[in-house]
Amino acid sequence: MPETGVFSRLRQGLQKTRNALTGGIPAAAWRGNSEDLLVELEDRLLLADVGIDTTTRIIDDLKSRLRKKRNADPRGADALLQESLAEIMAACNKPLLTRGAKPFTMLVVGINGAGKTTTIGKIAHRLIGQDQTVMLAAGDTFRAAAVEQLQSWGEKIKAPVVAQKSGADSAAVVFDAYQSAKARDIDVLIADTAGRLHTQQNLMDELLKIKRAMQKFDPEAPHEILLVIEAGTGQNALKQALGFHEALNLTGLCVTKLDGTAKGGTVIAIADRLEIPIRYIGVGEGIDDLRVFDAYRYAEALLHG
Ligand SMILES: Nc1nc2c(ncn2[C@@H]2O[C@H](COP(=O)(O)OP(=O)(O)O)[C@@H](O)[C@H]2O)c(=O)[nH]1
Numbered sequence: 576m577p578e579t580g581v582f583s584r585l586r587q588g589l590q591k592t593r594n595a596l597t598g599g600i601p602a603a604a605w606r607g608n609s610e611d612l613l614v615e616l617e618d619r620l621l622l623a624d625v626g627i628d629t630t631t632r633i634i635d636d637l638k639s640r641l642r643k644k645r646n647a648d649p650r651g652a653d654a655l656l657q658e659s660l661a662e663i664m665a666a667c668n669k670p671l672l673t674r675g676a677k678p679f680t681m682l683v684v685g686i687n688g689a690g691k692t693t694t695i696g697k698i699a700h701r702l703i704g705q706d707q708t709v710m711l712a713a714g715d716t717f718r719a720a721a722v723e724q725l726q727s728w729g730e731k732i733k734a735p736v737v738a739q740k741s742g743a744d745s746a747a748v749v750f751d752a753y754q755s756a757k758a759r760d761i762d763v764l765i766a767d768t769a770g771r772l773h774t775q776q777n778l779m780d781e782l783l784k785i786k787r788a789m790q791k792f793d794p795e796a797p798h799e800i801l802l803v804i805e806a807g808t809g810q811n812a813l814k815q816a817l818g819f820h821e822a823l824n825l826t827g828l829c830v831t832k833l834d835g836t837a838k839g840g841t842v843i844a845i846a847d848r849l850e851i852p853i854r855y856i857g858v859g860e861g862i863d864d865l866r867v868f869d870a871y872r873y874a875e876a877l878l879h880g
Pocket residue numbers: 685686687688689690691692693694770803831832833834835856857858859860864
């Protein structure tokens with residue numbers, strides 16, 4: 576199969592994680608004594624932040640695959656591991672479809688610095704490339720810089736941005752944006768929000784208020800509540816996802832900054848524990864560094880450079 580640009584960027588992004596998982600394991604070891612290999616892989620999965628529960632599940636699964644493998648089967652343990660990882664993550668293979676409602680509304684949440692605003696710019700750019708009209712709502716009213724950052728994305732991708740001055744009520748901003756999106760026949764409205772921890776109850780209540788504001792127009796809104804989490808925070812990202820999910824009933828995840836970390840195994844742990852669709856992954860800061868999550872491609876890129 577010819578290497579597509581889309582896939583090579585993913586491989587490149589996952590280089591550090593792939594190195595943590597497979598670097599220095601000689602090709603012969605994948606076909607050799609499986610006891611030694613399994614011990615080595617267990618350590619490496621833990622180092623890549625797959626977490627103890629999921630690591631145990633993977634090692635058990637790999638053992639059973641090795642046991643069942645026929646002698647005539649030419650595949651090594653690496654191919655079986657890839658299959659095992661892909662099957663675990665397949666539960667989260669569910670690309671976001673935005674064509675059901677109009678406007679399709681998306682609320683983007685997460686902690687400070689996770690990559691919310693950047694991800695919004697990338698997703699909007701992608702949707703515009705698919706001939707959908709997009710409007711952005713500057714629901715992060717905490718800092719003036721946050722509004723400016725979204726406005727600068729809006730200019731770059733030529734999408735309208737609805738904003739009020741910093742300090743404004745974010746639910747009011749989103750409400751405003753919804754009316755404007757409706758009036759302008761916009762396909763997708765994406766609302767940015769200020770960073771918060773799932774433990775900050777008052778700030779989680781604010782998100783519920785934004786949710787209610789959207790529901791005044793459309794009881795189904797927001798159609799997507801997307802949590803953005805940074806892969807490099809490892810097991811902490813899993814905790815965040817659990818906390819946000821409990822408070823808001825997430826419908827999707829985006830895992831960012833996979834390019835800068837050896838902790839790409841976080842995605843496996845999240846897929847195993849949560850089964851919330853992983854809509855996208857971030858593999859760089861650029862406008863095109865967003866990929867629709869595909870469990871099979873992800874598993875392949877984790878193991879084969
Ligand atoms: N390397 C890398 N950097 C990213 C990615 N996504 C976001 N960033 C960077 O992370 C920083 C914080 O992003 P921002 O969108 O402002 O986070 P927010 O506070 O959640 O809105 C910025 O410098 C982004 O360029 C990614 O996938 N890879």
